[in-house]
Amino acid sequence: MYNELIDHGTPVVAEEERTAAICTKEEESRFVIAAKGFVLIVDLEKGTSKQVSFPLANKEYPFASFSSGGLFYTGAGKMLLVLDPFKECFVDYQVIENGEEIVGFSFAEDSEGMIYFTTYPHCHLLSYDSKSQHVADYGSMHAEEKYPGTVALDTHGWAYMGIGTEKRDIIAYHLITGQKKSLLSSHQRQKGAGYLYLGTDGTVYGHIEASDLKNVLTASQWLKFSQGECNPAADVAPSSFVGTGFQKVHIPDESNYQIEHYSLSEGLVQISHKDSGIQKTIHLVYHSEGAELSSLFLAPDGYIYGTSMHPLQFFRYVPTKNSLQNFGALEKGGGGNICAYASHENLLVGVAYAGGKLYVHDLDQQSSIPRLVLEEDQIHRPRCALALSGTKEVIWGGFPGYGLVGGALAIYNMDTEKQVVIRNEDILPFHSTICLSELSNGDIIGGTSVEAPGGAVSKEQDARLYVLDRTTMQLKCSFVPFKGTREIIAIYTDMYNRVHGVTGLGMYFIWDTEMNTILSGKDLSSYGEPIRSGFVYDEPNHTLYCLMSDALIAIDVKKPCPEPILKKGLVAKASSGTVLFNGRVYYGSDSHLYSVIIE
CATH class of the missing domain: 2.130.10.10 (YVTN repeat-like/Quinoprotein amine dehydrogenase)
Known part of the structure; x- marks a missing residue:
């Protein structure tokens, strides 16, 4: 291709x-x-x-x-x-x-x-x-x-x-x-x-x-x-x-x-x-242009998984065969969507709106669909999930339910199928964690939103970055990268423990966690809106890609102070992201699955 x-x-x-x-x-x-x-x-x-x-x-x-x-x-x-x-x-x-x-x-x-x-x-x-x-x-x-x-x-x-x-x-x-x-x-x-x-x-x-x-x-x-x-x-x-x-x-x-x-x-x-x-x-007989796609995920089996939104239906794309398979609705899925994924070995975990549903999919069972394991309404609108290194645990977070401000974090154990919930009051009160990453020592990086999409009134003004101690799950530090920024949409930690991020207003930044300083910042809003789950890393070329709605941005992480540069303008506007496979970046554009070559 x-x-x-x-x-x-x-x-x-x-x-x-x-x-x-x-x-x-x-x-x-x-x-x-x-x-x-x-x-x-x-x-x-x-x-x-x-x-x-x-x-x-x-x-x-x-x-x-x-x-x-x-x-x-x-x-x-x-x-x-x-x-x-x-x-x-x-x-x-x-x-x-x-x-x-x-x-x-x-x-x-x-x-x-x-x-x-x-x-x-x-x-x-x-x-x-x-x-x-x-x-x-x-x-x-x-x-x-x-x-x-x-x-x-x-x-x-x-x-x-x-x-x-x-x-x-x-x-x-x-x-x-x-x-x-x-x-x-x-x-x-x-x-x-x-x-x-x-x-x-x-x-x-x-x-x-x-x-x-x-x-x-x-x-x-x-x-x-x-x-x-x-x-x-x-x-x-x-x-x-x-x-x-x-x-x-x-x-x-x-x-x-x-x-x-x-x-x-x-x-x-x-x-x-x-x-x-x-x-x-x-x-009933009617014409449909298709349901809009939510976040995509490249699983260990080499297949790309995702769901649609309104209604929620689970699908798989096989890149080597250019084939799509729709597995249909999930239990209690309704009009929601799986917003974020994480995986370990043969298990794929997806967290879904509405009601904070957590699904587990056995990748060895090719004809099966994800199984509903639990529901956590303190994360009514999930936004992020991360498989913790060296464990069989997944940490996930997002927004709370209607009328509330500040979402929880939860740590799910794949072996026991139990989880521990950490309230926002015990991390950053009135903040919701909507993106996650991990430092080389296992500490967890979180990026927050101060919005309240369930109808409540926001209690804070500025989104924050924070570090959780992996052993104690206690807050080590937090700070506001940019005043007036209400959401940090996506983050990625590179091999030098630098955290790359993009805000809801399209501001790209690098946080040096060792020096605890912002190394650089660049406004990417001229390339459209930032896409959730929009960072993907090309390891052989040491290039981090950031998906915006109108463009694919490249960042050379080998450089001491890398600058984001335009890699591709997108003819088909991106609405959901993103997967890198065999030199192509895959993304959702409304109801369609697209890919663009990066070489």
């Missing part, structure tokens, strides 16, 4: 099903599944499906949807979308320019048929009039929290918003007077989410016991909401929503069907008729 750039294909040709709803009109029903960049309209009587792309080539993910009057409402990015599934087209779409990133984080309807929806990250409440197509923005409902997971309207002009995740809340807002208030006391505002819905009896119900946005369906004490107040509820009516999270389905009362299961990656919908109980399976 001597071509400069090779497209090895799409390892995972599948899409992740997101929110969905049944739309009814004149005793006909359509089941609409929203996905990244399109909807799939399923005729439940005929068993056929029709794919309709979002307007303006919008490729964003939807998060919630709603059905009313035969129309389907959802949002993608900043765009509100209104679909007529019977005409099989979008009858309205509007780009909402109010400073928000996501439009349509939750949906509801009032007794007059007005549609209400929310936004991320400032929890705006908006309304949509389907007759005039007018959108009204009532402004932000919360100054601190970001996730308006639910919204509902009573018959007295009050809107209620269930909010999380760092400190749960339920906001009541009067649509006419503009009165706004929290219905929770200060001591009730703990980690979690407020939850509510409009019952089939026209009453708004909810509770404040949800630990996150998904675990909402059970509570020891339910509440009912009316006229801007809440009181204990002895009984609750059911919701027209089924399921949780971003796969929640809205099923209006007038629908004759129940959705038992739906999956784009499996290509099917299983339904039952409410009256007859008759069940049937509809097979």
Whole structure:
């Protein structure tokens, strides 16, 4: 393979099903599944499906949807979308320019048929009039929290918003007077989410016991909401929503069907008729550009492994045969991805979002898939993994779950399948370790992030590098390489115990661990964004490569003060990295696996 750039294909040709709803009109029903960049309209009587792309080539993910009057409402990015599934087209779409990133984080309807929806990250409440197509923005409902997971309207002009995740809340807002208030006391505002819905009896119900946005369906004490107040509820009516999270389905009362299961990656919908109980399976047909790829890893067997994101499916590429094999979904994988890998002899360890899942794959079992061994929610969003030399242990880290700041480290033993967890409070409070390396004496180098992607408020300003004593696992030292840098994306330790790193802003640096000084720094941001797992070392040529989204950068580590130089411009933009094999660097470009020659 001597071509400069090779497209090895799409390892995972599948899409992740997101929110969905049944739309009814004149005793006909359509089941609409929203996905990244399109909807799939399923005729439940005929068993056929029709794919309709979002307007303006919008490729964003939807998060919630709603059905009313035969129309389907959802949002993608900043765009509100209104679909007529019977005409099989979008009858309205509007780009909402109010400073928000996501439009349509939750949906509801009032007794007059007005549609209400929310936004991320400032929890705006908006309304949509389907007759005039007018959108009204009532402004932000919360100054601190970001996730308006639910919204509902009573018959007295009050809107209620269930909010999380760092400190749960339920906001009541009067649509006419503009009165706004929290219905929770200060001591009730703990980690979690407020939850509510409009019952089939026209009453708004909810509770404040949800630990996150998904675990909402059970509570020891339910509440009912009316006229801007809440009181204990002895009984609750059911919701027209089924399921949780971003796969929640809205099923209006007038629908004759129940959705038992739906999956784009499996290509099917299983339904039952409410009256007859008759069940049937509809097979879906749609076009997919493929699922975006996550990090890649060259295992000891000489094969390249990876997963896709949304949905998570596990694949292998054999460079010597130029062949791809998709092994499919992993246990409890869902819409996540294996973010980082480490290996020892015949065992490959992968750590995955969401929920801090750790999988082990026996490389000797060629036809098997990785086995789920454990879950650690203190590392809800893993970002790095490292096989510790001289042991059969893997250390891994990443971000915590929703509403938290600072992720843990964990040391997993391949023999015992047990692990020890080290809290961020015992290393660097409010920091998450997102890259790891090792010094020649076995001490562990970590690079951190001060971001809080689960909706909490960051408590620190600057990312740090640190050294852990390998024997005691105690912090030996830490420092800020650059003020104002919130993340250190990747690090690599060379043969001289110098640590090469790149920050989230694209600043490349070298840290001399013996002198405890930064030897050099160079801004690489003109080459695009830094790629996680973006360092790879060419040992015969003593060259370290750094993958940026638009270029491959080379660093000659033999030099006393090496300078990064442009090696290759990338025609196909990189989105995930990276493996070096037989003179080629392999990387992900959205859903495609590419390689570029380096000689």
